[in-house]
Amino acid sequence: MSEKTKHKLHKRNIHNKEYDFDILVNNYPALKTFVILNKNNKQTINFFDPDAVKALNKALLKSYYNIEFWDIPHGYLCPPVPGRADYIHYLADLLDKPQAKILDIGIGANCIYPIVGVHLYGWTFVGSEIDPIAIENAKSIVSNNPILKNKVVIKKQTNRNEMLFGIIDRSDFFDAVICNPPFHNSKEEADKASKRKLKNLTGKSNPELIKNFKGSNNELWYKGGEKKFIKKIIRESIVFKDNVEWFTVLVSAGKHLTAFQQALKNIDVKEIKIIEMAQGQKSSRILAWKF
Numbered sequence: 001m002s003e004k005t006k007h008k009l010h011k012r013n014i015h016n017k018e019y020d021f022d023i024l025v026n027n028y029p030a031l032k033t034f035v036i037l038n039k040n041n042k043q044t045i046n047f048f049d050p051d052a053v054k055a056l057n058k059a060l061l062k063s064y065y066n067i068e069f070w071d072i073p074h075g076y077l078c079p080p081v082p083g084r085a086d087y088i089h090y091l092a093d094l095l096d097k098p099q100a101k102i103l104d105i106g107i108g109a110n111c112i113y114p115i116v117g118v119h120l121y122g123w124t125f126v127g128s129e130i131d132p133i134a135i136e137n138a139k140s141i142v143s144n145n146p147i148l149k150n151k152v153v154i155k156k157q158t159n160r161n162e163m164l165f166g167i168i169d170r171s172d173f174f175d176a177v178i179c180n181p182p183f184h185n186s187k188e189e190a191d192k193a194s195k196r197k198l199k200n201l202t203g204k205s206n207p208e209l210i211k212n213f214k215g216s217n218n219e220l221w222y223k224g225g226e227k228k229f230i231k232k233i234i235r236e237s238i239v240f241k242d243n244v245e246w247f248t249v250l251v252s253a254g255k256h257l258t259a260f261q262q263a264l265k266n267i268d269v270k271e272i273k274i275i276e277m278a279q280g281q282k283s284s285r286i287l288a289w290k291f
Contacts, residue, residue, distance in 0.1 A: 033055070125151065126154075126167070164177070177237075180250045274287055
């Protein structure tokens with residue numbers, strides 16, 4: 001498949017078509033300031049401008065997810081809504097049930113997975129988070145949107161080296177665990193990747209633009225990177241096998257899948273699934289397992 005081939009989102013993903021900026025601006029007029037015309041004379045925004053990206057997210061969440069209030073602190077990740085919605089849609093296919101209770105490991109300041117899951121499927125969520133600023137912001141999003149009230153609970157994780165311990169109580173049962181792990185091994189590695197991505201996309205290395213690719217340390221890096229983070233969840237899942245039906249994680253680097261599958265076989269899981277996902281030219285996958 002050509003590198004230029006654009007991959008489609010999940011068939012139920014409302015963002016499969018191009019953004020309708022007339023609808024978005026009508027629902028969130030502040031977006032109009034950032035709308036420009038591309039070389040094909042179609043409406044778009046400058047995706048290297050973090051204020052424009054945030055405004056687009058606000059418009060998308062208001063237009064399609066019934067979210068009246070949404071914001072993130074400076075320097076925190078502004079998630080691409082279409083890709084996050086894909087995770088939720090594929091999870092719904094996996095669960096195949098009308099109601100579900102989901103544990104979101106690392107809910108983040110943006111609270112994006114509960115927003116999408118509550119609106120699309122009426123699920124309830126518990127979100128864990130270690131960053132106090134992210135916790136307060138996520139709580140603010142929940143408390144200021146009626147659709148989320150009584151649907152989302154946020155719990156503080158006090159130990160950076162634990163994923164499920166300290167969050168799942170012995171009496172809890174979750175239909176699924178979801179997680180979008182930090183990818184990089186260190187802050188320095190994350191910064192280098194941001195600069196490399198920017199240079200590849202624009203041919204420039206303008207420091208003023210790099211901030212659009214940044215996130216907090218907790219969002220972007222973990223000592224040992226994605227591989228160690230996910231292996232930690234796999235090991236902890238043994239302890240909570242009776243509390244969760246499906247454990248799932250988003251895997252960015254496909255090269256790690258073999259190691260993850262072997263780790264799962266070593267703990268005698270009943271079933272392993274790999275669900276391929278793609279947005280534009282970017283591909284990722286969901287690794288899911290159950291006991």
